[in-house]
Amino acid sequence: MQTFIDFIFYAVWCQAPLKRPYRLELFTSNPELFEVMTAFHYDDSKGAEFFAGHVERIYGLFAPLSACQVEQLRLWYRANNDVERVCANDHAMSLQRYADFPTELKDLRDQLASFFKGLYSHVDVAALRKKCGDIDDHYQTFVQTNKSGKCPFCGINDLFGEYHSKREAYDHYLPKALYPFNSINFRNLVPACHHCNSSYKTSKDPAYALKDPARAVHRRPVFYPYKTTPHSIELQIGLQHSDIAKLTPADITLQFGPAAIAQEIDTWKDVYGIEERYKSKLCTESDGKAWLTQVLDEWKELGKDPQDFLQTLAFNTGKRPFTDCNFLKRPFLDACRRKGIFNEERSA
Secondary structure, eight states, X not given: OHHHHHHIIIIIGGGGGGOOOOOGGGGTTSHXXXXXXXXXXXXXXXXXXXXXXXXXXXXXXXXXXXXXXXXXXXXXXXXXHOHHHHHTTOTTSOOOOGGGSOGGGHHHHHHHHHHHHHHGGXXXXXXXXXXXXXXXXXXXXXXXXXXXXXXXXXXXXXXXXXXXXXXXXXXXXXXXXXXXXXXXXXXXXXXXXXXXXXXXXXXXXXXXXXXXXXTEEEEOOOOOTTOSSOOOOEEEEEESOSOGGGOOGXXXXXXXXXXXXXXXXXXXXXXXXXXXXXXXXXXXXXXXXXXXXXXXXXXXXXXXXXXXXHHHHHXXXXXXXXXXXXXXXXXXXXXXXXXXXXXXXXXX
């Protein structure tokens, strides 16, 4: 599908100023797309009209543009679809939002917005699905490749896996409400748990942050979701007191590392509410407090020394960090140890 959109943008729309009339023959050098556009020409369904109608209308709005304007649009298109370099905050990428379009391109901006904001919902049109496959195919490949079964953004919530008949929703990493050109680019489409997608990230823009006092908008680096090697994030937890029964989020400090990716970590924490969610998990009876209770129960009733428990947990965390939330459990129990909780229990 992205290949089709690339062709439409570069080989059709950007060629419109040559004053050629819009016709199906514009697509003949891409036989599969030509077949789709021909099918749409004889199809009066809503989905077919949406796709073909927008392609033709946008072609008409490209026609009067100057060579400089077309070249600027090319640069914007290329930058918005190079998601990896956008995430790296590469300033050579001239990232473009709908709000950044100049006034003279307002009509074109509005048609592009209508097309790209609605395009993701129309990928399922039969003629396109036949050529492009189904989004469920991508999801199955994703969960078979990423076997942890956890949300890749928070690490704490389960994802529907390969044995489920349902799938998680896809998040537009660079929100389709803000950015043109990349709404069906699968480097910008990522499965996320409901909490990450709908409760915390919502329409937040990971590429920009508002900074007081001037409220000027600043670009910022962000983790690239399709990086092929995992991000090694370090986490240290501090506790203000040892009375875990009265533990609240205000009593917990979280320190993330390494320093080399501190900016990306800050963006991640901001977009997904990581600190609030992790601290809340540590304070619940079924998670943080239950983890401590498990250590104390095994110590008192089974004679298992807490240090042995922590050593086993460290081993399991290295092998399976997301199982039982080990990546969060281990630093929390280490914080309990440093606070002397196990010493207090022994003397009691």
